[in-house]
Amino acid sequence: MRLLIYRYMAGRDAAMALSDIENAFTKVDRTTLYRTLKTFEEKGVVHQIEDGTGISKYALCEPGCNCSIEQDLHLHFHCSNCGETVCLTEHKIPQINLPEGYLAEDVNLVVTGLCEKCST
Amino acid sequence: MRLLIYRYMAGRDAAMALSDIENAFTKVDRTTLYRTLKTFEEKGVVHQIEDGTGISKYALCEPGCNCSIEQDLHLHFHCSNCGETVCLTEHKIPQINLPEGYLAEDVNLVVTGLCEKCST
DNA sequence: CTTAAAAATGCACTTCCATTGCATTGCTCA
DNA sequence: TGAGCAATGCAATGGAAGTGCATTTTTAAG
Ligand SMILES: [Mn+2]
Ligand SMILES: [Mn+2]
Ligand SMILES: [Zn+2]
Ligand SMILES: [Zn+2]
Numbered sequence: 550m551r552l553l554i555y556r557y558m559a560g561r562d563a564a565m566a567l568s569d570i571e572n573a574f575t576k577v578d579r580t581t582l583y584r585t586l587k588t589f590e591e592k593g594v595v596h597q598i599e600d601g602t603g604i605s606k607y608a609l610c611e612p613g614c615n616c617s618i619e620q621d622l623h624l625h626f627h628c629s630n631c632g633e634t635v636c637l638t639e640h641k642i643p644q645i646n647l648p649e650g651y652l653a654e655d656v657n658l659v660v661t662g663l664c665e666k667c668s669t
Numbered sequence: 670m671r672l673l674i675y676r677y678m679a680g681r682d683a684a685m686a687l688s689d690i691e692n693a694f695t696k697v698d699r700t701t702l703y704r705t706l707k708t709f710e711e712k713g714v715v716h717q718i719e720d721g722t723g724i725s726k727y728a729l730c731e732p733g734c735n736c737s738i739e740q741d742l743h744l745h746f747h748c749s750n751c752g753e754t755v756c757l758t759e760h761k762i763p764q765i766n767l768p769e770g771y772l773a774e775d776v777n778l779v780v781t782g783l784c785e786k787c788s789t
Numbered sequence: 790c791t792t793a794a795a796a797a798t799g800c801a802c803t804t805c806c807a808t809t810g811c812a813t814t815g816c817t818c819a
Numbered sequence: 820t821g822a823g824c825a826a827t828g829c830a831a832t833g834g835a836a837g838t839g840c841a842t843t844t845t846t847a848a849g
Contacts, residue, residue, distance in 0.1 A: 645760070645778070660771075663772040670798080701797075
């Protein structure tokens with residue numbers, strides 16, 4: 550099952566909600582997907598994305614990504630038209646300077662707008 | 670009621686969830702708070718913050734803020750220890766460059782870590 | 790002042806997604 | 820081969836957001 554889920558995710562280029570995967574595999578239970586994604590995340594296979602919709606999305610990590618150890622540095626784009634959320638892995642989050650006393654552990658940057666498919 | 674809610678929010682320096690305000694006013698219904706915050710947001714009195722916890726937070730807008738018209742430019746900090754989310758209104762979100770074809774409408778930048786109270 | 794319309798509030802209900810307990814099934818390896 | 824562990828499925832729970840409708844309160848016209 551994990552292999553099937555992994556292959557499905559590898560074939561998609563946008564981030565997926567749990568329900569997306571659920572619809573692609575009518576025969577598997579939500580719970581299995583939920584726990585599989587949790588395992589994947591712990592093992593650094595996928596990373597969870599909070600795009601502001603309130604629905605967690607998941608995407609495979611790039612080869613060489615070590616987001617299970619340190620922070621995930623690339624930004625995410627959420628299209629307000631088609632609803633898709635994509636990883637812009639080439640676009641790293643710039644250095645943020647914080648006020649005195651603040652200690653950064655993780656940075657999450659989400660740009661909302663129109664994606665390449667919807668902007669024309 | 671709106672005045673009471675406004676004053677309560679003005680007295681706090683961290684962003685608040687709906688349940689936070691609910692606990693501060695035991696005599697008011699959740700729905701009233703919900704709709705009040707919605708009205709405040711539409712009128713540009715408060716702005717909603719998605720800090721990645723999945724729970725919407727609200728904070729008063731600064732004088733001169735026009736986030737009801739255009740995007741809210743400052744970043745937000747979420748403390749992983751005390752759970753508080755604060756506006757860093759002096760820290761503007763840097764310019765983000767996107768791939769060809771992408772059109773930005775809004776940017777949300779949340780830094781997670783330890784706040785000034787929790788980092789010592 | 791009286792009264793009708795509009796706005797605000799409260800209650801109950803729904804929906805949606807995340808999460809967990811527990812029983813069952815499947816797999817691995819001694 | 821069988822015991823132990825991992826994976827799966829089912830059912831239930833919980834939390835938060837959102838909505839329909841009745842009631843109360845406010846506003847403003849006459
Ligand atoms: Mn990503
Ligand atoms: Mn803010
Ligand atoms: Zn799109
Ligand atoms: Zn803190």
